Amino acid sequence: MARNEIRRVVRLKSSAGTGYTYVTRKNRRNDPDRLTLRKYDPVVRRHVQFREER
Template sequence: MAKPATQLIKMVSTADTGYFYVAKKNPRTMTEKMEFRKYDPVARKHVVFKESKMK
């Protein structure tokens, strides 16, 4: 059976609140680390979320 193309990654808040989103990424087409500007409900504002590995 073929290996799935997408991986689950953890998007961690740069506001150091500990809040994170889980997203899918295709590492074959998107080799750089992902960054999103999303809402952090702990900080109650939009902040940058950076990719980190799932543990």
């Protein structure tokens, strides 16, 4: 299989409503649900939940 068929590039959007995003890759076979990570949002200067956009 090609590299980009399984590991897709996803955008993680801040739940704080600042519009700040991170870009990462995820394995769609192992994680079929939306990805949620706790990462740093420099706009509000704290760690918040970042959720995958579709």
